[in-house]
Amino acid sequence: MGLEYAELLAAQKVNLVLAARRREPMEKLAAELRQKYGVEVVVEPIDLAVPGAAAHLKGSLDDQSLEIDILVNNAGYGLHGDFLDTPLERTSDMIQLNITAVTELSFIFGQDMAARGAGQILLIASILSFQPVPGFSAYAATKSYVLSFGEALHDELRPRGVTVTCLCPGHTETGFDAAASAPVSPVLRFLTMKPRPTAATGLRALAKGKASVLPGFMNNIIVFSNRLTPRSMQRAVMKSVTGG
Numbered sequence: 001m002g003l004e005y006a007e008l009l010a011a012q013k014v015n016l017v018l019a020a021r022r023r024e025p026m027e028k029l030a031a032e033l034r035q036k037y038g039v040e041v042v043v044e045p046i047d048l049a050v051p052g053a054a055a056h057l058k059g060s061l062d063d064q065s066l067e068i069d070i071l072v073n074n075a076g077y078g079l080h081g082d083f084l085d086t087p088l089e090r091t092s093d094m095i096q097l098n099i100t101a102v103t104e105l106s107f108i109f110g111q112d113m114a115a116r117g118a119g120q121i122l123l124i125a126s127i128l129s130f131q132p133v134p135g136f137s138a139y140a141a142t143k144s145y146v147l148s149f150g151e152a153l154h155d156e157l158r159p160r161g162v163t164v165t166c167l168c169p170g171h172t173e174t175g176f177d178a179a180a181s182a183p184v185s186p187v188l189r190f191l192t193m194k195p196r197p198t199a200a201t202g203l204r205a206l207a208k209g210k211a212s213v214l215p216g217f218m219n220n221i222i223v224f225s226n227r228l229t230p231r232s233m234q235r236a237v238m239k240s241v242t243g244g
């Protein structure tokens with residue numbers, strides 16, 4: 001989805017900083033976007049799961065006198081499988097990226113934005129934020145954190161001129177399943193969205209100043225149905241949909 005945010009923002013003539021671990025795909029994307037849209041693109045290879053990564057990234061941008069107006073807090077991944085059968089280091093690494101890095105990046109760049117009285121932060125939660133999900137127990141819990149954190153920050157930072165929006169994608173065709181070692185059930189395949197409309201929904205909601213948004217009609221039906229069903233049923237349904 002990061003590719004899509006980058007392209008959609010570049011099309012609006014927004015200059016970009018790309019941050020992820022692998023330099024090569026970012027350099028390739030940067031060259032394409034510079035040529036296609038005439039924007040400036042800086043590439044910052046960084047492992048955001050390393051403690052202190054957010055401060056390190058901020059330091060590197062300060063050295064280049066770069067200010068961030070829009071933070072898309074997109075880096076994250078899932079882990080599918082039984083909690084006790086998953087090596088603890090993998091779960092801890094995921095929590096570090098999905099929760100700690102997201103929190104630190106929001107703090108560090110949010111402070112700058114609040115001092116300027118303007119800025120936008122997009123956080124990426126998930127449809128799994130809305131109920132516990134056996135088979136994705138720790139991942140779904142990290143995304144519940146992101147949604148709760150993001151909606152609260154939305155209210156806290158609004159008076160300081162900073163918009164915070166939480167995008168809650170449903171299943172989207174990206175590298176997510178491979179990274180999570182997750183199977184794709186036939187129901188999940190039916191519900192799968194393309195990354196472009198998912199990312200576009202997030203950026204539109206950010207521009208409109210919404211607290212949170214769920215892309216896709218079916219995803220909205222699923223989350224709405226949670227209001228009508230017991231939590232035990234929500235867990236069972238999500239477990240079977242996500243192939244647990």
Ligand SMILES: NC(=O)c1ccc[n+]([C@@H]2O[C@H](COP(=O)([O-])OP(=O)(O)OC[C@H]3O[C@@H](n4cnc5c(N)ncnc54)[C@H](OP(=O)(O)O)[C@@H]3O)[C@@H](O)[C@H]2O)c1
Binds near residue numbers: 125
């Ligand atoms: N796809 C879905 O169904 C879905 C649904 C709901 C929410 N989400 C969320 O959407 C976000 C984007 O995921 P995606 O679906 O686009 O998956 P993806 O295709 O696997 O992309 C993940 C991105 O995060 C970067 N990344 C991973 N670990 C990193 C690290 N330690 N440090 C810095 N960058 C790192 C990856 O680049 P490098 O590998 O180069 O680091 C890649 O650009 C995630 O937060 C995910 O939880 C996805």
